[in-house]
Amino acid sequence: MNLHDKAHELVRNIRESDAYMRAKNAKQAIEQTPSTLEMVQDFKRRQLQLQAKQMMGQTVTETDLSQLQQQSEVISLNQDARTFLQADRELQVLMMDIQKILTDVMDEVSLFSLEQMYEEMGRSQ
Numbered sequence: 001m002n003l004h005d006k007a008h009e010l011v012r013n014i015r016e017s018d019a020y021m022r023a024k025n026a027k028q029a030i031e032q033t034p035s036t037l038e039m040v041q042d043f044k045r046r047q048l049q050l051q052a053k054q055m056m057g058q059t060v061t062e063t064d065l066s067q068l069q070q071q072s073e074v075i076s077l078n079q080d081a082r083t084f085l086q087a088d089r090e091l092q093v094l095m096m097d098i099q100k101i102l103t104d105v106m107d108e109v110s111l112f113s114l115e116q117m118y119e120e121m122g123r124s125q
Helices: 003-016 018-031 034-055 062-075 079-107 114-123
Strands: none
Touching: 003 018, 003 079, 018 034, 018 079, 034 062, 034 079, 062 079, 079 114
């Protein structure tokens, strides 16, 4: 058995999944309206910035969370944006599940788990 072939097979299966197809179609829909695309990109950018802040051990303020919540409420009024974010979230959950399965096998032979490495990175800041 060639593991690289299995990895490519997994990618093909992901691309054929309902979650992937919904995300792809939703992405194409928001790309048709530049203002929607920009709004979603700005929201995703802000989400990533807050996640990075948390991972680096920095405090995420109530103001940060409130602004993100307000932005989320505005986006939810746009059907294409809402559909994209739901489909994107579903695909991310699928990918995180797959990542967890792969990480578990690495944890069996690693000195530090991925979770421990993140904790260590947070402490060094």
